[in-house]
Amino acid sequence: MAADSAEYIKHHLTNLTFGKHPEEGWKFAENAEEIATMGFWAINVDSIAWSVGLGVVFCVLFGLAAGRATAGVPGGLQNAVEMIVEFIDDTVSGIFRHRNTLIAPMALTIFVWVFLMNLMDLVPVDWIPEAAKAAGVHHMKIVPSTDPNITLGMALAVFLLILYYSVKVKGVWGFLKELLCHPFPWYLAPVNLVLEGVTLLAKPVSLGLRLFGNLYAGEMIFILIALMYGGLVLGVFGTVLHWAWAMFHVLIITLQAFIFAVLTVVYLAQAHDVEEDH
Amino acid sequence: MNITLTLLWQTVAFFLFAFTCWKFIWPFLIRAMRERQETIAQGLENAAKAEQDLHQAQGRAEQMLTDARAEARGIVDAARGQAAQMIETAKADAETERARILAAAQADAAQEMNRAKEALRAEVAELAVAGAEKILEGSIDRNRHDALLSRLAAEL
Numbered sequence: 001m002a003a004d005s006a007e008y009i010k011h012h013l014t015n016l017t018f019g020k021h022p023e024e025g026w027k028f029a030e031n032a033e034e035i036a037t038m039g040f041w042a043i044n045v046d047s048i049a050w051s052v053g054l055g056v057v058f059c060v061l062f063g064l065a066a067g068r069a070t071a072g073v074p075g076g077l078q079n080a081v082e083m084i085v086e087f088i089d090d091t092v093s094g095i096f097r098h099r100n101t102l103i104a105p106m107a108l109t110i111f112v113w114v115f116l117m118n119l120m121d122l123v124p125v126d127w128i129p130e131a132a133k134a135a136g137v138h139h140m141k142i143v144p145s146t147d148p149n150i151t152l153g154m155a156l157a158v159f160l161l162i163l164y165y166s167v168k169v170k171g172v173w174g175f176l177k178e179l180l181c182h183p184f185p186w187y188l189a190p191v192n193l194v195l196e197g198v199t200l201l202a203k204p205v206s207l208g209l210r211l212f213g214n215l216y217a218g219e220m221i222f223i224l225i226a227l228m229y230g231g232l233v234l235g236v237f238g239t240v241l242h243w244a245w246a247m248f249h250v251l252i253i254t255l256q257a258f259i260f261a262v263l264t265v266v267y268l269a270q271a272h273d274v275e276e277d278h
Numbered sequence: 279m280n281i282t283l284t285l286l287w288q289t290v291a292f293f294l295f296a297f298t299c300w301k302f303i304w305p306f307l308i309r310a311m312r313e314r315q316e317t318i319a320q321g322l323e324n325a326a327k328a329e330q331d332l333h334q335a336q337g338r339a340e341q342m343l344t345d346a347r348a349e350a351r352g353i354v355d356a357a358r359g360q361a362a363q364m365i366e367t368a369k370a371d372a373e374t375e376r377a378r379i380l381a382a383a384q385a386d387a388a389q390e391m392n393r394a395k396e397a398l399r400a401e402v403a404e405l406a407v408a409g410a411e412k413i414l415e416g417s418i419d420r421n422r423h424d425a426l427l428s429r430l431a432a433e434l
Binding site: 017019035036038039040041042043044047048051052055058059062063065066067069070071072074078081082085086089101102104105106108109110113147148149150152153154156157160 | 281282283289293294300304306307308317
């Protein structure tokens with residue numbers, strides 16, 4: 001049972017990875033060891049497929065609403081979409097005071113996209129992996145935000161935007177000055193560079209790892225609860241636990257999506273802020 | 279759990295979706311929402327104005343009704359006054375007519391009485407003369423005393 005459980009958990013936490021095996025060439029990895037040998041040049045096909053698929057769902061839903069958007073009486077979909085848009089617009093205009101039309105739509109994209117990815121966590125953990133197994137696919141991890149590649153990939157995009165806008169607003173020299181002459185005077189530049197560099201790098205790392213950590217832990221608990229569905233008594237208990245955790249998780253997935261979006265806006269607002277001398 | 283090429287793909291996907299939302303979704307939704315906000319604000323404003331107009335119209339109608347009532351009361355009062363006056367006039371006319379008729383009747387009666395008196399006088403004079411003739415048995419010259427008797431009769 002213990003070995004079975006370990007196998008079960010491991011199976012649920014393994015991505016469907018496509019990469020170059022040192023001996024067998026390009027193929028889907030069959031186990032964790034094969035994935036390890038593939039190194040960096042491999043792709044978690046399930047993560048990317050679900051992530052992009054959900055991104056497309058977002059674009060189609062909101063695109064439909066945008067295409068049909070009129071000033072008249074809104075329908076159900078348009079109403080829901082506009083509620084989210086207004087919520088994000090209010091939030092962003094409260095945090096981000098500079099002129100940049102990209103920020104609010106990007107925050108909307110992050111919020112809805114991350115929410116949809118997190119939402120996959122509420123699908124019972126066995127349904128899709130078992131269906132995939134029946135269809136001949138070894139592994140299928142359906143929650144992209146439990147894959148650090150996905151969360152850190154988004155964080156990297158945010159980081160690139162931070163660098164881009166820092167340089168765009170302050171100029172190369174202004175950005176360097178911020179890194180070298182702050183918080184201590186210029187003659188402590190190396191210390192400043194270390195401090196500011198860590199601060200700067202901590203932004204994307206914490207952004208990506210926070211989302212990953214929360215969702216990975218949540219997924220783990222769902223898997224552990226799913227392990228209980230053996231006997232009748234444990235099964236009933238497990239069902240109750242599953243329900244309770246799912247209810248709580250609704251809060252977590254929304255909150256994490258919102259935190260990711262808001263922190264992105266905050267970081268980009270900081271990138272736009274020109275530090276006054278002191 | 280390894281960091282792989284997946285990360286960079288996700289970064290690219292992020293930019294693509296953010297760009298799509300930025301260019302093709304957000305502006306249309308925001309524009310429609312702003313327009314609806316304006317429409318609703320306009321509608322509310324119009325409704326408030328219409329309500330105000332209604333109040334004004336109601337006030338005017340009330341005023342007109344009050345005026346009409348006052349006017350009607352004035353007309354009724356004037357008519358009553360006129361009727362009373364007409365009755366007064368008619369009464370006065372009737373009174374005058376009565377007085378005139380009375381006066382005429384009195385005058386007629388007086389005339390009649392005078393005429394009767396006249397006749398009586400004449401008769402009394404006749405009788406007196408006849409009586410006196412009988413008493414005096416011709417001693418009285420009828421022609422001589424006629425003037426005297428006429429005077430006597432007139433004095434009666």
